Amino acid sequence: MKIRFLTVGGTIDKVYFDQLSEYQVGPPGVERILGDLPLAFDYCIESILRKDSLDMNQEDRDLVAAAVRRSPEAKIVITHGTDTMVETARSLLPCTDKCVVLTGAMQPARFSQSDAIFNVGSAIGAVAALPHGVYIAMGGKIFDPLRTRKNRQRGIFEEF
Numbered sequence: 001m002k003i004r005f006l007t008v009g010g011t012i013d014k015v016y017f018d019q020l021s022e023y024q025v026g027p028p029g030v031e032r033i034l035g036d037l038p039l040a041f042d043y044c045i046e047s048i049l050r051k052d053s054l055d056m057n058q059e060d061r062d063l064v065a066a067a068v069r070r071s072p073e074a075k076i077v078i079t080h081g082t083d084t085m086v087e088t089a090r091s092l093l094p095c096t097d098k099c100v101v102l103t104g105a106m107q108p109a110r111f112s113q114s115d116a117i118f119n120v121g122s123a124i125g126a127v128a129a130l131p132h133g134v135y136i137a138m139g140g141k142i143f144d145p146l147r148t149r150k151n152r153q154r155g156i157f158e159e160f
Contacts, residue, residue, distance in 0.1 A: 002042040003127055004073040005030050008064060008088075009051040010081025012105040012116050029105070030079050033120050041128070044073075053081025053088075053104075061091040068095045075127045078102045079120070082150055082157075085136060089145035092134045101127045102145075103137045106155050115139070 007013065007028035028047055048067050049060055068076055074097070080088055082104045089102050103123035105116035123137040136143040138157040151158050 001075065001128060002044070002073050003075045003077055003124065004071045005034075005043060005045045006064065006067050006071075006076060006078045007045065007047045008049040008053070008056070008060070008078065008080050010053050010079065010083075010085075010104045011107065012079050012081075012103075012114075012119075013050065028079065029116055030077075030120055033117055041124075051081070053084040056081070056084055056088070058091075061088050064088060065092055065095065068092060068098060068100055071098070074098045074132070076100045077120070077123045077127050080104050082106060082138070085138075086145055086148055086150065089134050089136055089148075093145070095134065096132055099127050099130050099132050100134045101130070101137050101142075102135070 007030060012029045028045055031045055034043060048063055076098055080102050085102050085104055092100055101123045103119045105114050105119055107114040119138055122140060126135055126137045126142050134145055136145055136148055143157055147159050148157055149160055
């Protein structure tokens with residue numbers, strides 16, 4: 001099995017510089033996460049964007065969809081900012097010939113209390129086991145993007 005990781009930025013890739021929370025979207029956090037693990041599958045990483053998801057627009061989502069469509073791998077994990085992850089997942093629903101799982105983090109992957117490693121692991125398990133379709137893996141649960149929203153007050157994704 002080979003998984004393609006597409007990265008678009010978001011909190012999982014953020015690098016903070018000071019106590020005022022000044023940040024930049026840095027290199028893909030998934031590179032460091034996967035590089036430290038003894039994995040039983042092959043993978044490749046393709047960086048599409050380095051944006052906060054609040055700055056993403058339809059043109060950016062079209063770039064992500066084009067990368068999914070041209071991927072020779074049928075199993076794709078997309079690391080994405082959590083604020084507009086649902087919108088991007090919904091825009092990918094026409095990509096029905098692959099299993100696509102979006103994930104991210106509420107805290108940057110570089111932070112010791114980050115949920116990044118857990119969410120990436122959940123996304124890997126999901127993409128390996130699920131049929132073709134588009135899913136969101138956050139907080140230990142797999143979501144249907146048509147029935148999901150981010151609850152900003154609680155800092156979680158939930159079904160509606």
